[in-house]
Structures are given as structure tokens and as C-alpha cells.
Amino acid sequence: MDEEEANSPSGNSNSSSFSLLEWVSKLQTKAWETYKSKPISHWILLLLSTLGMLVAFPASSLLSRVYFANGGTSKWIISWVAVAGWPIPALILFPTYLFFKTSPTPLNLYLFLSYVFLGFLSAADNLMYAYAYAYLPASTAALLGSSSLVFSSLFGFFIVKNKLNASMINAIVIITAAMTIIALDSDSDRFPYVTDSQYAWGFVWDILGSALHGLIFALSELVFVKLLGRRSFHVVLEQQVMVSFFAFVFTTIGVVVNNDFQGMVSEAKTFKGGETAYQMVLIWGVITFQLGVLGATAVLFLASTVMAGVLNAVRVPLTSIAAVILLHDPMSGFKILSLIITFWGFASYIYGTSDWNKSS
Incomplete structure (x- = not known):
């Protein structure tokens, strides 16, 4: 009789329920152990950094x-806005030297050159994204920007020697397919005043910007591992201040050469909403972009590349949905399909890098 019950459908149901409860119990135990392994200050900083990625980045x-x-109209100005807030992390950094008894990281030649190089790459990356947002809806640009996970995985494999498995390769293929769907559906979301050529270039610049973003991500991790040693949180602030400062220098040179500072006065006068609206867009752009980058860098330091990738996955639909609601971006069926496929790709990537997959 007992054997019959074990083989009955109800027996299988009870077994499945027990397995699920056991899995949930193990997950809770693991989460609690992870929480207890770090001080409360670590989780507070991680929470603030997460909010920076999920709120400030979409806002910027x-x-x-x-x-x-x-x-x-100026791509250089909006690129300059992205780095003009470099003193913000500096204002957070200096009190750590005073109140937490930390000392600045010794600045050797290799570290200095890495800051300069990353600053140059960041300036170029911001300019590429500026061209993308000039010609593409924010929801489309955000979806295309999700391809940065593909590039960060590939660059992480070649530069930092991070591992790639079948699930991660599957994610790369899936996300690439999602980008192809958007390209095939370009007629549904192109603004009337944007030409076919401008839309195509916006698409290209967004993909190139995502590739460069992935490279910066991998190189930043390499700097943490090889040159900074992941010692404390103030190291994150130091890197952000230095990289943003050099990006600011390179971008300012571009703005001056292009005579765009002089054009800001006339641009503000013709801006929809007036000069005040123009100033508020730029000021909040400065603040939100810097907080978003700081949050992403902090998550990379405090958690892992995987955690940063997960949050990057979450901010893609947040940005797209916010763009549809607030900016009335067109949202076709193909774009919704692309969003779903992108999320599927992120899920595959997360599974491929999770501890559960490694232990199975």
C-alpha cells in the first residue's frame, strides 16, 4: 500500500511540494549566510548604489x-553634461579620508595612465550615446544599450579571463537576436524629423557605444583587480573621480573646439519651455548621470560583474517603460517582443553565472 501511494500522482505532488520547500529553505539559508558575512554598512552602500543604477541611470x-x-542640437554639450558632475564623487570621497581614517591610493605611472585612458574612452562613449539619443527614441536606445552585457562578457573573457559557459553564450546569441528585431522594425519608431540615414547612424552609434561601454566595464574590473586590489570603498570613489575628471577634460576640449559653449545661449532661448527648462535639463542631467555611473562602479566593486549585469538588465525595461509613459515613445509589437527576448537573454546569462548553476 505504501509503495502504491509513493507511485501515485498525489505522492508525486507531495514529493514536488517537498522539493520546492526544500529549495526555498536552502535559498533562505544561503541568503541569510550571505547577509551575515558582510557588515551592515556594506549592504547600505550596496542599496544606495543599486538605487543609483535603477533610478539615476534611466533618468539621465x-x-x-x-x-x-x-x-x-549639440552632441558635445550633452556629452559634456555626462561628465561635468565629476566633483560629485569628489565631495563624497574627501570626507572618507577625514572620518574613516583612509589614505589616498598611491598614484603610480600605470595607475595614472589607466585613469587617463579610461577617461578618454568614457568621453568617446558618451559622445557615441549622445548621437544615439539624438536620433532614436529613448526606449529603443535603452534596448540597444542592453547589448553592452554581450560586449562586457566577451571583453571580460578575453581581458579579465572571466569564464564563459553554454548559458552565457546562449544569452549572447539571444540578445543579439533581439537587437536584430529592432533593426528590422525601424519604420515603426522613427521620429518624422529623423531621416533614414540619421536613424541608421543612431543605431550604429548606440551599438558601438555599447561595445565601448563593455570594454570600459572589463578594463575597470581589471584595474580593480590588478592595480587597486579591491581594498575599500574609497577606491571606487577615487577611480570615479579620476576617470570622470579626465573624461571631462577631453570632452571640454571637444566642446571648445566645436564652439558649442557659445551656442548654449541661443540654444536656451529657442528651447521648448524656455531658458529655465533648458538649465534644469542640463543640471539634472549632470547630477543623475554621475550618480548612475557611481552606482554602477560601486556595485561592480561591492558585489560583482554579475550583480551589475543583473541590475543593468532591470534598468532596460524601466527606461523603456518610463520613456513610453513620460515621453510617449512608440512601442510596437516588435519592440515588445525584443524586450521580452532581451529579458530572456539576461535570465540565461544570470543563470549561467549563478552559484546554483556552478554547483549543479
């Missing part, structure tokens, strides 16, 4: 689109 993307939609 929407503000870039608002700038171009309301009369802004």
Missing part, C-alpha cells in the same frame, strides 16, 4: 532624449 537617459526633443 530620459533627460538626454528630452534635451534633443525640445530643441537641443
Whole structure:
């Protein structure tokens, strides 16, 4: 009789329920052990960094689109806005030297050159994204930007020697397919005032910017591992200050050469909403972009590349949905399909890098 019960459908149901409860129990135990392994300050910093990625980054993307939609024309200015907030992490950094008894990281030649190089790459990356947001809806640009996970995985494999498995390779193929769907559906979301050529270049610049973003991500991790040693949180702030400062220098040179500072006065006068609206878009763009980058860098330091990738996955639909609601971006069936496929790709990537997959 007992054997019959074990082989009955109800027996299988009870076994499945027990397995599920056992899995949930193990997950809770593991989560609690992970929480107890770090001080409360670690989790507070991680929470703030996560909010920086999930709130500030989408906000900065929407503000870039608002700038171009309301009369802004300079790609150099919006690139300059992305790095003009470099003193923000500096204001957070200096008190750590005073109150937490930390000392600045010794600046040797290799570290200095890495900051300069990353600053140059960041300036170029911001300019590429500026061209993308000038010609693409914010929701489309955000979806295309999700391909940065593909590039960060590939660059991480070749530069930092991170591992790639079948699930991660599957994610790369899936996300690439999602980008192809958007390209095939370009007629549904192109603004009337954007030409076919401009839309195509916006698409290209977004993909190139994502590739460069992935390279910066991998190189930043390499700097943490090889030159900074992941010692404390103030190291994150130091890197952010230095990289943003050099990106600011390179971008300012571009703005001056292009005479775009002089054009800001006339641009503000013709901006939809007036000069005050123009100033607020730029000021909040400065703040949100810097907080978003700081949050992403901090998550990379405090958690892992995987955690940063997960949060990057979450901010893609957040940005797209916010763009549809606030900016009335077109959202076709193909774009929704691309969003679903992108999420599927992220899920595959997360599974491929999770501890559960490694232990199975």
C-alpha cells in the first residue's frame, strides 16, 4: 500500500511540494549566510548604489532624449553634461579620508595612465550615446544599450579571463537576436524629423557605444583587480573621480573646439519651455548621470560583474517603460517582443553565472 501511494500522482505532488520547500529553505539559508558575512554598512552602500543604477541611470537617459526633443542640437554639450558632475564623487570621497581614517591610493605611472585612458574612452562613449539619443527614441536606445552585457562578457573573457559557459553564450546569441528585431522594425519608431540615414547612424552609434561601454566595464574590473586590489570603498570613489575628471577634460576640449559653449545661449532661448527648462535639463542631467555611473562602479566593486549585469538588465525595461509613459515613445509589437527576448537573454546569462548553476 505504501509503495502504491509513493507511485501515485498525489505522492508525486507531495514529493514536488517537498522539493520546492526544500529549495526555498536552502535559498533562505544561503541568503541569510550571505547577509551575515558582510557588515551592515556594506549592504547600505550596496542599496544606495543599486538605487543609483535603477533610478539615476534611466533618468539621465530620459533627460538626454528630452534635451534633443525640445530643441537641443549639440552632441558635445550633452556629452559634456555626462561628465561635468565629476566633483560629485569628489565631495563624497574627501570626507572618507577625514572620518574613516583612509589614505589616498598611491598614484603610480600605470595607475595614472589607466585613469587617463579610461577617461578618454568614457568621453568617446558618451559622445557615441549622445548621437544615439539624438536620433532614436529613448526606449529603443535603452534596448540597444542592453547589448553592452554581450560586449562586457566577451571583453571580460578575453581581458579579465572571466569564464564563459553554454548559458552565457546562449544569452549572447539571444540578445543579439533581439537587437536584430529592432533593426528590422525601424519604420515603426522613427521620429518624422529623423531621416533614414540619421536613424541608421543612431543605431550604429548606440551599438558601438555599447561595445565601448563593455570594454570600459572589463578594463575597470581589471584595474580593480590588478592595480587597486579591491581594498575599500574609497577606491571606487577615487577611480570615479579620476576617470570622470579626465573624461571631462577631453570632452571640454571637444566642446571648445566645436564652439558649442557659445551656442548654449541661443540654444536656451529657442528651447521648448524656455531658458529655465533648458538649465534644469542640463543640471539634472549632470547630477543623475554621475550618480548612475557611481552606482554602477560601486556595485561592480561591492558585489560583482554579475550583480551589475543583473541590475543593468532591470534598468532596460524601466527606461523603456518610463520613456513610453513620460515621453510617449512608440512601442510596437516588435519592440515588445525584443524586450521580452532581451529579458530572456539576461535570465540565461544570470543563470549561467549563478552559484546554483556552478554547483549543479
